[in-house]
């Protein structure tokens with residue numbers, strides 16, 4: 001992590017609000033479900049698949065989680081109202097936003113409600129992965145939903161030392177898996193700290209997933225990892241229904257276009273929500289590397 005990134009991260013609390021708002025506009029579609037729908041339709045016209053989600057984490061009350069369910073249903077309804085047969089979208093959720101830290105049963109019920117709502121409309125749910133205290137509960141819940149209803153995907157983080165050990169039961173369950181590097185700052189005991197080790201572990205996990213027959217969502221903007229993914233797809237002779245690339249809106253758009261034009265499935269995450277300013281601020285303060293990327297990008 002560069003010194004410049006740290007300097008930028010430390011100055012985030014002092015950055016003018018309009019500047020942080022500009023950053024959040026770059027990475028979030030807007031405040032309303034209709035903003036996400038507009039961006040998703042645009043991306044669909046560019047040949048991309050999409051994933052929609054609501055910005056937020058750590059629900060403070062049960063009432064908050066009920067409102068959140070409403071937000072999810074609203075965006076699904078708005079996407080369906082387009083009646084666009086080419087619009088292929090998933091829904092993504094964070095379990096702490098659905099009440100994981102309040103009450104696991106409440107969170108499970110909320111997750112199931114959103115899953116069934118999406119599934120009834122032929123859509124799949126993806127369960128984001130958060131900080132290490134929530135990894136076990138998140139994987140357990142995603143697997144339980146997949147076992148009960150199907151149409152659920154899990155996420156694993158390549159920077160975690162435990163992830164290789166977690167793959168066994170995911171592969172056995174046949175659950176689709178999104179592979180990411182991991183965005184939170186975690187201690188060395190739990191997570192690899194070296195950039196190259198994380199990359200090498202990503203490649204190792206990717207190979208295990210693809211060879212294990214798992215529907216794999218290759219979520220990265222790192223051209224080195226994209227190249228390894230393309231190499232494995234080629235060497236293993238994988239069909240397009242076995243994998244997809246995933247990226248976040250506003251990031252590495254040139255690489256995204258190259259993959260789309262080469263005929264690979266590429267899904268773009270589109271987030272919206274009223275909390276976009278607070279959410280961006282937290283993300284930037286938390287992770288100096290992201291603060292560095294986005295600030296350089298916006299400048």
Ligand code: FDA
Pocket residue numbers: 127128129130155157180181182183184219220221222223246247248251252269290293294297
């Ligand atoms: P890396 O960080 O090396 O970035 C490669 C290049 O991409 C950089 O050099 C930079 O140019 C550009 N870049 C990357 N991120 C950028 C940004 N935010 N702004 C501007 N430029 C950027 N994490 C997690 O812990 N749980 C999760 O559930 C998810 N979900 C998820 C979904 C999707 C679709 C993606 C793409 C990513 C996630 N992540 C995530 C985040 C992930 O863990 C990781 O932090 C980021 O993808 C950045 O890592 P890269 O693999 O892109 O490599």
